Amino acid sequence: MHNEEIILKETKAANVRLFIKREDLIHPFVSGNKFRKLKFNIAEAQKLQKKTLLTFGGAYSNHIAATAYAGYENGLQTIGVIRGEELEEKWENNATLSFAQKHGMKLYFETRSNYRKKETSENLKKLQALFGDFYLIPEGGTNLNAVRGCEEILSFEEYHFNYICCAVGTGGTIAGLINCSQPRQQVLGFPALKGDFLPTEIRKFAHDDNWKLNTDYHFGGYAKVNTELITFINEFKQKTGIPLDPVYTGKMMFGILDLIKSGYFNEKTEILAIHTGGLQGISGMNKRLKQKNLPLIK
Incomplete structure (x- = not known):
């Protein structure tokens, strides 16, 4: 660049x-540091033959929008666990969430108190029971691959x-x-x-x-x-x-x-x-x- x-x-x-x-x-659509953070995570998901990416974010999250599009572009399903159950009724009025959904992301809304426990082993087991096997990307995308x-x-x-x-x-x-x-x-x-x-x-x-x-x-x-x-x-x-x-x-x-x-x-x-x-x-x-x-x- x-x-x-x-x-x-x-x-x-x-x-x-x-x-x-x-x-x-x-x-x-996958701009800046989101492109950088997702590049090797997507490569890793494909190497492990995972078909779904799951990640977390708020109503206006750049990371949610970028993950949705990157999954869409690479033939991977995406799931976004979204902070705030009140958004479930009105997500269509939200440009970020509408964009994510339009590009194939399944949106799952969590209460703020549940969201705080998002990456506990108990919650990840619950999400696996709901959605099956997935490749986990943390909120904001930061891990070694990112x-x-x-x-x-x-x-x-x-x-x-x-x-x-x-x-x-x-x-x-x-x-x-x-x-x-x-x-x-x-x-x-x-x-x-x-x-x-x-x-x-x-x-x-x-x-x-x-x-x-x-x-x-x-x-x-x-x-x-x-x-x-x-x-x-x-x-x-x-x-x-x-x-x-x-x-x-x-x-x-x-x-x-x-x-x-x-x-x-x-x-x-x-x-x-x-x-x-x-x-x-x-x-x-x-x-x-x-x-x-x-x-x-x-």
């Missing part, structure tokens, strides 16, 4: 160079960058980036959710220490947004032509530019930000923003 240079007043004033790797353009896929994001041509930046959800993408980065490069993660569990999760898959998490830009937690973030996303698209999603890449890019303004990066630093996709969730977010009388993402 190609890198685009982002030239803004902030980058000029700080005398730094900022590029964005357009992983969002990797596939029309990290292996994310290790392919950086190429030799990108080893000159001083910083590699990415949004962080379950920790798989940043773990892959740490593993494929050079020791002199700093990998900077921008968590999209609150909580201090991420370092432990990342260390399960990544063993180098050239990384850091900046927890100042989650905007209140997972999928939480405000007018400042929406305005930023809309203005960024207007200035650069690059769309950002409000859950992950919008928060990351807001954070990077804020750090540039505050002098975090030395002059002549070269930064590569990874655009991990997630744009399919914008229509669902706009529905919520409309209900709250907040500006919409354009």
